[in-house]
Structures are given as structure tokens and as C-alpha cells.
Amino acid sequence: MPMSLIETKKVSVRYGSIEALSQVSFVIDEGNYVGIIGPNGSGKTSLIKALLGLVGFEGEIFFQGKRLSEFRQTKHIGYLPQKLSFLDQRFPATAREIVVSGVYCCKKFPKHLTKKDDKAAERAMEVLGIESLSHRLIGKLSGGQQQRVLLARALVHNPRLLILDEPTVALDPQSREAFYATLSELNKKHGVTILFISHDVGAIGAHASKLLYLDRSLVFYGSFKEFCQSKTMTDYFKEGQHFICHRHDDRGTSL
Amino acid sequence: MTGVIAQMTEALQFAFVQRAVIAGCFISVGCSFLGVFLVLRRFSLIGDGLAHVSFATVAIALLLHAQPVIVSIPLVTLASLVILQLKEKAQVYGDAAIGLVSSFGIALGVIIASTAGGFNVDLFSYLFGNILSVSRLEVWITGVISILVVLVTLLFYHDLFAITFDEDYAQVSGIKVKAVNRILIILTSFIVVLGIKIVGTMLVSSLIILPAVTALQVTKSFRTTIAAAGICAILSVIIGIFASYLLNYPSGATIVMVNFVLFIVMLAINKLKMC
Numbered sequence: 001m002p003m004s005l006i007e008t009k010k011v012s013v014r015y016g017s018i019e020a021l022s023q024v025s026f027v028i029d030e031g032n033y034v035g036i037i038g039p040n041g042s043g044k045t046s047l048i049k050a051l052l053g054l055v056g057f058e059g060e061i062f063f064q065g066k067r068l069s070e071f072r073q074t075k076h077i078g079y080l081p082q083k084l085s086f087l088d089q090r091f092p093a094t095a096r097e098i099v100v101s102g103v104y105c106c107k108k109f110p111k112h113l114t115k116k117d118d119k120a121a122e123r124a125m126e127v128l129g130i131e132s133l134s135h136r137l138i139g140k141l142s143g144g145q146q147q148r149v150l151l152a153r154a155l156v157h158n159p160r161l162l163i164l165d166e167p168t169v170a171l172d173p174q175s176r177e178a179f180y181a182t183l184s185e186l187n188k189k190h191g192v193t194i195l196f197i198s199h200d201v202g203a204i205g206a207h208a209s210k211l212l213y214l215d216r217s218l219v220f221y222g223s224f225k226e227f228c229q230s231k232t233m234t235d236y237f238k239e240g241q242h243f244i245c246h247r248h249d250d251r252g253t254s255l
Numbered sequence: 256m257t258g259v260i261a262q263m264t265e266a267l268q269f270a271f272v273q274r275a276v277i278a279g280c281f282i283s284v285g286c287s288f289l290g291v292f293l294v295l296r297r298f299s300l301i302g303d304g305l306a307h308v309s310f311a312t313v314a315i316a317l318l319l320h321a322q323p324v325i326v327s328i329p330l331v332t333l334a335s336l337v338i339l340q341l342k343e344k345a346q347v348y349g350d351a352a353i354g355l356v357s358s359f360g361i362a363l364g365v366i367i368a369s370t371a372g373g374f375n376v377d378l379f380s381y382l383f384g385n386i387l388s389v390s391r392l393e394v395w396i397t398g399v400i401s402i403l404v405v406l407v408t409l410l411f412y413h414d415l416f417a418i419t420f421d422e423d424y425a426q427v428s429g430i431k432v433k434a435v436n437r438i439l440i441i442l443t444s445f446i447v448v449l450g451i452k453i454v455g456t457m458l459v460s461s462l463i464i465l466p467a468v469t470a471l472q473v474t475k476s477f478r479t480t481i482a483a484a485g486i487c488a489i490l491s492v493i494i495g496i497f498a499s500y501l502l503n504y505p506s507g508a509t510i511v512m513v514n515f516v517l518f519i520v521m522l523a524i525n526k527l528k529m530c
Contacts, residue, residue: 049423052423052426052427053426053427054423054426054427077427079423079424079427081421081423081424088295090471091295091420092295092470092471092474092476092477092479092480093416093420093476093477094475094476094477097416097476097477097478098420101413101416101417101420101428102428104413104414104417104425104428104429104430105427105428105429107413109410109414110410110411111412111413111414113413135475135476137474137475137476153424
């Protein structure tokens, strides 16, 4: 029986008088691949920030049964933020310097990088096919390459949970597919639990095992198939729109 | 050329030139190291703001007949923490918080100077500094504090790198972002106070900003940026001191001009490379 990795109980996030998220409760088991959808301003990023301890919240969040305030093992979490929201294109760091900074979470003060850390960075870059970009400045890379560098940073310390905030926004369709294939491999082969925000319901249907629909509160949480059969889907796409739920298994058989 | 070298060698025989070179190199390295982090975090004008505050603290020190550096360090550090609190707690924009505290500093300095009288000449000499008048005690204080600044910067190098690149990720990584920000700002106040003796309150922020932006023109990695900023800063101080000695120009302004020329040269090289 899978163990619960994250459990939220009536989590609410407020910014002043505005309630961005209201009373959200759900459980994510180890090995799940969960896509979060919802309209703009529905509290998706607020939920992720609450899970990461970046914003204050009401309610309770448990990681592996421990309250978030007691859970200090940040080395188990990898985080990929919305790239475009912070990346300074003139920042003078190489791809390798950024990737290796992902191991800081496992280091105590004063942080000292070892050969093992360098090897881990090399491995993470190899997994994502960006080893040749190692000595290039981050600002000189394309959007897709930058996203892979940031994903390598999130993966370099072998996290058990990977949280991604709209990871494919800057990617072209080809890079997007390759990116999702990498995530699927991490989930299936390495058992990494994945939680990602996306506006691309099709991608969630194609790759994720569960879908979490937020609109300031939890509207739907279940499998993609259940979502397709629910009234929630009609509400999400509004009347008059048609959505084809079509999925293939590993052998290409239509389900 | 031989004449210039002979004159420089002759200048180095003087104790005041030796003191200037030693103190200048110490401060410039500290300023440039911190400058890279401050410039990349769009917080470099804090140097300017704190320098303005130090105008008031120097006035207080002269009023009390105390050593300006000793009085200024705690007071400027306090001002730097007020700027940070205004930014974090009172939700005042960073540049506005700097402007607020800096204008208060200047106003307070002017009021003290006009009320007390008698030390206006001393006070105004701090506006543009004079590295050639650095005393032996000031060289020692400068050396100790600059080494402290460089050591702490190196100890926190990885934390500062992570926060400068992506503050949210640094926090998720378990780095105490607020504490490291405070350390950065306190180190900046120390170095600003030391810098006012060299280039004065009007120009001290240039020691923080110029080597960093010059290094950013030729950078190949973050580590080389820090190293290049340090080299630019030392070069500017040494060339600046000798140029001011040979040409009889004000030392602080000459150091800043050398810094600026280095920036223009690196900018041109960078643009040529891109062509």
C-alpha cells in the first residue's frame, strides 16, 4: 500500500484581506504524478508556495506524516519555479554552477562542494541531455535549455518529491514532449513523486496519474478518467466546447 | 615611461603613499566582492544611501571629538538594518527605503554641522575623502574589517550565490535567507564607512558598483566575475593613487575615474566581441 507523502488539511492562504486559497484538503501518495489545473488566480501557485513553506497558511500540511514546521528535510524536495518570473538573462553563472547549487539543501554551514557533488551535477545534466552546455552562461541558452538546467538543479540531490510550477511555458512543442517524457521516466523508473501546475489539460491527461482542479478551493481531485466523466470537466471547458479524452498505455493501445 | 616609473618608485618611498595603497587595496576588494551580489540583486544604491547616512555619523563623531570610523560603524549598520526592515516589514520599495534613510542622514548631518559650527571644514573633507591622509590606525582598522568582510563573504559564498540567483529556491533549500541578507547588508555598512575616507561619501558607492559592472562585461562564470571585480578594484585604486600623485588630482575622484575608464574599455571589448 502506497505511503502518504503529502497531506493537507483545510489549508487556506491569505494575502491581506484576499483569500487566495480556501480550506483545501487532499492526500498525495508516494509515486503519484499529479497535475494541478485551474483558471488564473485560482490559487495554484499559492498552494505550491504553501507546500514549500514560502508563504504563511492556515490549516495543516504534513510531509511523510510530519507537520511542515517540523519537516526540515528539504533535501527530499526538488522545486522548479516558473522560469520567466525570476531569471535574469544577464546573470553571470554557468549552467553547471546553477545545477550544482541544487545540492546546497544537503549541506550544512559552511557549505563546501565536493567531487561527489560535481559528479552528481554531471549526472543530472547527462540525464537531461545538457552536459554540453555545462560551461555556457545561463542567459546565453534558449528557453528550453534554461528550463532543463533548472530541472537538473531540482534533480541533482535525488529528491523524492518534485514540484513544478508551469514548467513548459517557455518550451516549443517538441521540447515540451521531451520534457514530459523525462518527467514520466523519473516518475516510473525512479519513483519520484511529481506535482506540477499546468494549463495544458491534454498534457496532464497524457502523463499524470491524477488531476487536482483548484478554483480558490478544491473543485476536483481524482484520476483523469474520472475528471473526463465528471460535470467538473464541462464546467472547466464551459458549455459548447468539446474535449476528447483519449489515452494510450505503454504499448500504444488506446484506452 | 621610465620617468613615470621613477616617479612612482619615488612616491612609494613615502609612508603616506604606502598607507594609501594598502588601505585602498583592502577596501576595494571588500567593496568589489559585495558589489557583485548587490548589483545583481538591484540593491547597489544602498552604498550611496549608507554613505549619506555616514555624513551624519561623521558629523556626530566630530561633535563628540571621537574617531569617525568608530562612531560611524554601529550607526550606519543600524541605518542599514532600518532600510531592510522598511523594505521587508513596512512594504516600502527597496529604492524608496534607501532614499528615505539617505535623505534623513544628509539632513541630520547638515543640521548638526550648522548648529555646532566650527568643524565644517573637517566634515566637508569627508564628502570627497582623501586616501593620502589615511592614518596608521585607520590602515589597521581598514585591514582588519576588510579581511573580515572578505572572509565572511567567502564563508557565505554559496548561500549568497543561491539567494542572488533565486531567492525562493534558496529558501526552499533551507538557506536562512533573511539572516544572510542581514549579514550582506551589515558587511556593506562596514565597508561603506571605511570607503568614505578614500573616495568620500559622494563617491563611495562607485567602489561598490563600478568594479562589479566592469567584471560583468567580461564574465565567464560567477566565480570569475567575483575575481575580475576584485582585480578591477585593486587596479583602479593603485593606478588612481599614482595618477593622482603624479597629476596632482584629488585621489578619490581619480580612483573613480580610473574605475570608469576600465568599465568603458571592458564594455567596448564586449561589444566588439559580439560584432
